[in-house]
Amino acid sequence: MTNFCQLLLLLFSLTLVLPAVAQPAPAGAVHTGPAFDVEAATQRYLDTLTPAQKAKSDAYFEGGYWLQLWELLYALGIAAVFLRLGLGRWLTRVAARMPRPWLRRLAYLFGYLLLGWVLSFPLSVYVGWVREQQYGMSNETFGAWLADALKELALSLVFGSFLLLGVYAAVRRTGRRGWAWATGLVALALVLTVFVGPVYVAPLFNHYTSVPAGPVREGILRMARANGVPADKVYLFDASKQSKRISANVSGLGRTIRVSLNDNLLNRCTPAEVQSVMGHELGHYVLNHIPKSLVFMVLLIGGCLWAVDGVFHRLLGRYGAGWGIASLGDVAGLPLVMALLTVFNFLTTPVVNTLVRTQEHEADLFGLNTAREPEAFAKVAMKLSEYRKINPGPLEEMIFFDHPSGHTRVHTAMQWKAEQPR
Numbered sequence: 460m461t462n463f464c465q466l467l468l469l470l471f472s473l474t475l476v477l478p479a480v481a482q483p484a485p486a487g488a489v490h491t492g493p494a495f496d497v498e499a500a501t502q503r504y505l506d507t508l509t510p511a512q513k514a515k516s517d518a519y520f521e522g523g524y525w526l527q528l529w530e531l532l533y534a535l536g537i538a539a540v541f542l543r544l545g546l547g548r549w550l551t552r553v554a555a556r557m558p559r560p561w562l563r564r565l566a567y568l569f570g571y572l573l574l575g576w577v578l579s580f581p582l583s584v585y586v587g588w589v590r591e592q593q594y595g596m597s598n599e600t601f602g603a604w605l606a607d608a609l610k611e612l613a614l615s616l617v618f619g620s621f622l623l624l625g626v627y628a629a630v631r632r633t634g635r636r637g638w639a640w641a642t643g644l645v646a647l648a649l650v651l652t653v654f655v656g657p658v659y660v661a662p663l664f665n666h667y668t669s670v671p672a673g674p675v676r677e678g679i680l681r682m683a684r685a686n687g688v689p690a691d692k693v694y695l696f697d698a699s700k701q702s703k704r705i706s707a708n709v710s711g712l713g714r715t716i717r718v719s720l721n722d723n724l725l726n727r728c729t730p731a732e733v734q735s736v737m738g739h740e741l742g743h744y745v746l747n748h749i750p751k752s753l754v755f756m757v758l759l760i761g762g763c764l765w766a767v768d769g770v771f772h773r774l775l776g777r778y779g780a781g782w783g784i785a786s787l788g789d790v791a792g793l794p795l796v797m798a799l800l801t802v803f804n805f806l807t808t809p810v811v812n813t814l815v816r817t818q819e820h821e822a823d824l825f826g827l828n829t830a831r832e833p834e835a836f837a838k839v840a841m842k843l844s845e846y847r848k849i850n851p852g853p854l855e856e857m858i859f860f861d862h863p864s865g866h867t868r869v870h871t872a873m874q875w876k877a878e879q880p881r
């Protein structure tokens with residue numbers, strides 16, 4: 460289930476996630492020259508994957524397509540429990556015991572977020588823990604996973620309920636222009652969340668330090684300085700306590716923006732591979748991908764809230780009395796608002812994926828130009844195959860991929876290599 464605060468908390472970590480399987484360089488792919496054949500070099504990389512590895516990776520990734528549909532249906536089921544089975548009316552009655560109207564609204568919002576979390580818990584456990592265990596990607600005990608999930612819940616309850624209280628206050632005062640004011644408030648919360656995220660949220664889940672001194676740190680800092688990124692903006696964090704995946708990310712905004720690499724990346728990749736990944740992450744930083752994505756997300760949220768306003772009012776006349784909803788400004792309508800947002804979120808997934816994937820491709824090119832390690836980058840792209848389908852069809856890549864596929868990335872690297880002056 461999608462709830463506002465989770466969305467805000469998780470929305471902005473532009474991440475290149477790379478799992479860890481040592482891959483030898485394919486024979487014949489390491490020399491450029493007059494006869495360097497980009498397609499053949501790409502194919503040689505793809506052929507390093509065994510049929511069993513490819514089948515497992517395809518199964519994991521294609522399972523994710525279906526999960527998006529199951530998550531949508533599950534969220535609609537939760538909305539039905541609130542609206543049709545009467546959980547929403549019960550919550551309204553419980554909240555009515557509070558002495559003041561704003562406290563009643565806050566109690567309903569808090570209760571909705573809590574009960575929604577409880578109802579979605581079985582699916583969250585399956586997606587977040589069971590499935591990751593099945594595919595050998597998790598390093599976490601169930602207890603450790605649950606502890607992190609409870610921290611996320613606490614943040615969602617505290618910040619999500621007050622944000623929603625503000626949104627409802629705006630909607631009640633501004634009538635049919637409420638969606639625009641709500642968008643403004645959500646945009647503010649989003650910007651604030653991205654700004655404070657690396658300083659106050661990320662350290663609740665992982666420990667952040669500077670990269671230990673040595674050639675790897677020097678290589679990263681050299682690229683950083685050359686591209687106008689301050690050296691104190693590069694961090695290392697202990698992702699291995701949760702996952703086996705290798706990753707790095709860019710997070711924050713303005714003064715808090717930073718590049719973070721995880722310890723799996725440092726421990727399981729060659730210095731050249733680390734360099735190629737960090738070149739990509741510096742690309743996100745230098746190309747201002749976070750502010751650009753924020754603008755895009757705010758426009759998208761605005762469009763979705765405008766659409767929610769329209770559909771909500773159509774449904775209100777017909778079902779409002781039965782579902783115990785008086786108006787759009789009534790918090791009892793939140794299960795319906797969230798159900799509509801979940802549907803719009805589902806429908807706009809290919810658009811969001813394409814925006815993110817386009818930025819990832821830009822960062823790939825920036826990384827190649829900066830780290831100048833096409834072979835290392837291709838090897839890292841192949842390692843992604845552990846959890847991302849390596850060679851999808853073009854339409855499949857457009858709809859489902861929020862990063863370029865392994866095939867696209869290896870091809871990009873080989874093309875870059877072929878065009879270097881000899």
Ligand SMILES: [Zn+2]
Binds near residue numbers: 739
């Ligand atoms: Zn990236």
